[in-house]
Amino acid sequence: MTSRGNLLLILCLGLLVVGVTVFLSERRIKEYRSEQFLMDTLVSIKVYGDDAATLPLAIAAAYGEMHRIAALVDRFPLPGSEDCRRSDVCRINEMAGIGPVHVDADTLAMLLLAKKYHALSAGTFDVTIGPVLDLWDFTGDVPKVPASSTIVETLSLVDIESLEVNAAESTAFLRKVGMKLDLGALAKGYATEKALQALAGQGIKKGLIDAGGNIRVLGSNARNAPWRIGIKDPRQADALVAIVTLEDAAAVTSGDYYRYFEADGQRYHHILDPRSGYPASENMSVTVVSQDAGLADILSTVFFVMKEEEALTLAEKLSVNLIMVSAAGRISHTSGLAAHLEVLPGGAYRYDPR
Amino acid sequence: MTRADKVLIAAVLLCALLGLVTIYRHFFISADQLLPTQATITVAGKVLHTIDLDPVGGNEMMQITGRLGPATVEVAGGRIRMREANCPEQICVKQSWIQAPGSTIVCLPGEIIIHIDGLAPVDAVTR
Incomplete structure (x- = not known):
């Protein structure tokens, strides 16, 4: 071999290394997502994996569970109808x-x-x-x-x-x-948890279920970092009050802004205090972070109806995390959330980290 | 150079070329993000319109038909909203303007979704 041939070979090997590196970095994991109107809300599921063929099957299994629940x-099929029998x-x-x-x-x-x-x-x-x-x-x-x-x-x-x-x-x-x-x-959260189990049962390691704002994540996100979940500003459309990072957990919010009507200048929303029969008025929104979407759904309602201190005490006792915006406009959260929470500046709320 | 050397070099060049093509595609994808923010309007799972949200654009009204009848979408100054919709609770109308990438307006009974494309700062929003 001539020395010129050697040089060329070394050059080409160098290019090969570059080529292979870029080629491998390009081989990203695949994403599959799907949306369905279900349980009076929009449910969107996205999953990630190497095997493109299994992703849609896993999503179908997850929706299957949600439809079943x-x-x-x-509650509202016609009495005596087939839907009521089911x-x-x-x-x-x-x-x-x-x-x-x-x-x-x-x-x-x-x-x-x-x-x-x-x-x-x-x-x-x-x-x-x-x-x-x-x-x-x-x-x-x-x-x-x-x-x-x-x-x-x-x-x-x-x-x-x-x-x-x-x-x-x-x-x-x-x-x-x-x-x-x-x-x-609680049904939406329970169904979300069932759907997540269906995804995991199909071998999915990374995914996110968004059932009308009830979030449940599996593993870490596509960039192998914790999922970043925004918490909606209860008064301003399109704005967030905080961002919470999650892995293998759920974040579920109860708010006074989603389903409501106004009469005589007052807002009447759909989360009723069962003791009075009137809409609960202590808070604007409560977000519960826990391992289980069903539990998070129940507890977001429980805490929403409670006073701030009462809710924080019970959350600590039950070992779940919460962040809430009280009716007085104060943001507070459990101490366990501090490391996973970024409260965004610029909102119309008071926040004094303890 | 032997014949085997030449085959090897040809193979190496091919790999390198492949690498360059992928690099080029990377560039292409990042250049893509410089395009203006777009909103998509979906009815019952079908994409009906894709609209550029021009920050200095004027008002634009769009008539669409959801499951429960007509609805009006308004675009202005890089923002978009559901101006009128034929649905009982008017949740989508009350939500008013959205403009951040990743934001969504949903009209459940009408099965209408307005979604602003692009990279959101978060993976999802709990509400």
Whole structure:
């Protein structure tokens, strides 16, 4: 070989190294995303992996779980319809005051969670709120403030102690005629957690489920960093109050700004205090960060109805994290969140880190 | 040089060329981000419009048809909003203007989504 040939060979080998390096860096992991209108909200799921063929299958399995849970808790099918027969909640409500109904294992699990957290919530969480929710009719065309006497009367039907759940027999029974279950405060989170388990079961290591603002992440994000989740400013569209970083966890928010109407200059939103039958007024928004989306969904409602100090104390006791914006415009959070939280400047709120 | 040397050199050059092409594509992708911010309007999963959000642009009204009937989308000064929509709760209308990349307005009953494309500073927003 001539020396010129050697030189050329070395040059080419150099180029080869460059070429291979760039080629490998280009081989990024693949993303697959999909959106569906489901459970009265927009659910979007994105997953990452090397094997492009398995990603859509995993997403289909996740939506399958969410559709299954949605059908079990649907409260508004026509009485006696096929959809009502498939919905445990619809059948339990139809049989209120009449007799126990056999329910699916997931419905049973949700009802047991509802009872457990009612007991821990000092009365701020009650899934038998259905009759009072119906009075307010937040989802209707012309929602209006019900007469206070009607609310007081109807509150006698809000009584989770009169919900009998028999775990051994897998049955549930509302003892009083007219009682109605509404699992709106936990079904979406529970379904999100089920969907995430379906993704993991299909071998997915990285993904994000956004069920109308209920966030559950699997692993780290596409850049192998913790997922960055913005927390919406409760008063300003398009703005964030903070960013929280998450891995293998959920962030779920309850706010007074999502579903509401105004009457006589006052805002009436859809999260009712089961003790009064009126919208809870202590906070503008509460975000719970926990390992489990179902638990985070329940607790965001529990804490939303509570006063700031009461909520922070209970969160520490239950070993979950929260960040809240009180009605007075104060941002506060549990100490465990400090290392994962960036409170953004420029908002209209007060924040004194402790 | 033997025949094997030549084959090797040819193979090496090919790899290097491949590398250059990928580098070029990288450039192309980053140049892409300099394009103006765009919004996409989707109805029932189908993309209906893609609009440039020009920061100095004038008002523009767009009539679209969602699941529950007509809706009006307004674009002005780099922002976009649902001006009118045929839906009971008017959540999408009350949300008013959005302009940040990654922001979304959703009209659930109408199955309308307005999404501003581009890299968001966060992966998702809890609300």
